Amino acid sequence: MYESGEDYLEAILRLQEENGFVRSVDVARKLNVSRPSVSRAMGLLQEGGYIEFSLGNMIKLTPSGLSKAKDVYSRHKLLTSFLMAITGLPVDQSEENACRMEHYIDSDVVSGIRTWMKNNNVPEEVPLPSLSAEDVE
Numbered sequence: 001m002y003e004s005g006e007d008y009l010e011a012i013l014r015l016q017e018e019n020g021f022v023r024s025v026d027v028a029r030k031l032n033v034s035r036p037s038v039s040r041a042m043g044l045l046q047e048g049g050y051i052e053f054s055l056g057n058m059i060k061l062t063p064s065g066l067s068k069a070k071d072v073y074s075r076h077k078l079l080t081s082f083l084m085a086i087t088g089l090p091v092d093q094s095e096e097n098a099c100r101m102e103h104y105i106d107s108d109v110v111s112g113i114r115t116w117m118k119n120n121n122v123p124e125e126v127p128l129p130s131l132s133a134e135d136v137e
Contacts (some may be wrong), residue, residue: 005070008041009050011057013069022059024037045127069072075110076100076127082113 015022042126046052049060050065054064061069079098089097099107117124 004041005045005050006068006103008038008045009061009065009069010072010076012051012061013066013073016061023057024059027059063072072102075105076096078110078113078117079105081122081124082117085117085120 001087008027008031011027012022015026015030015120019026024035024038024042027033027042028035042051042053045065049062050068052060052062056061059117076095076098079093079101080095080124083094083097087094112125
């Protein structure tokens with residue numbers, strides 16, 4: 001799966017956790033992309049079996065979509081916490097860099113980071129900022 005597909009799945013998961021529902025317009029706002037871009041991406045994710053649409057055109061992750069989204073989001077949170085711990089950078093800057101890294105990091109590197117964090121008593125997850133009221137209407 002491409003980086004953008006992972007970003008869409010992660011955004012859907014976060015919106016679902018924060019709001020209990022997900023609409024295409026919410027995804028567009030969250031990722032700062034156009035509605036046609038979201039429409040195209042949702043079509044590809046649906047074809048791939050990662051999402052489905054429920055009543056009212058709400059976006060729902062399928063079991064495989066949920067699994068993939070959780071994996072990406074887990075790496076995102078782990079890398080954010082790791083970067084904060086080793087660099088002392090604030091959460092927003094660490095999260096921005098983690099977002100770029102999460103798509104390319106090998107699983108053995110993720111495992112090594114988890115081991116380092118456990119050995120150094122660093123929590124794997126830090127509270128990430130919620131969506132602002134303007135992100136979801």
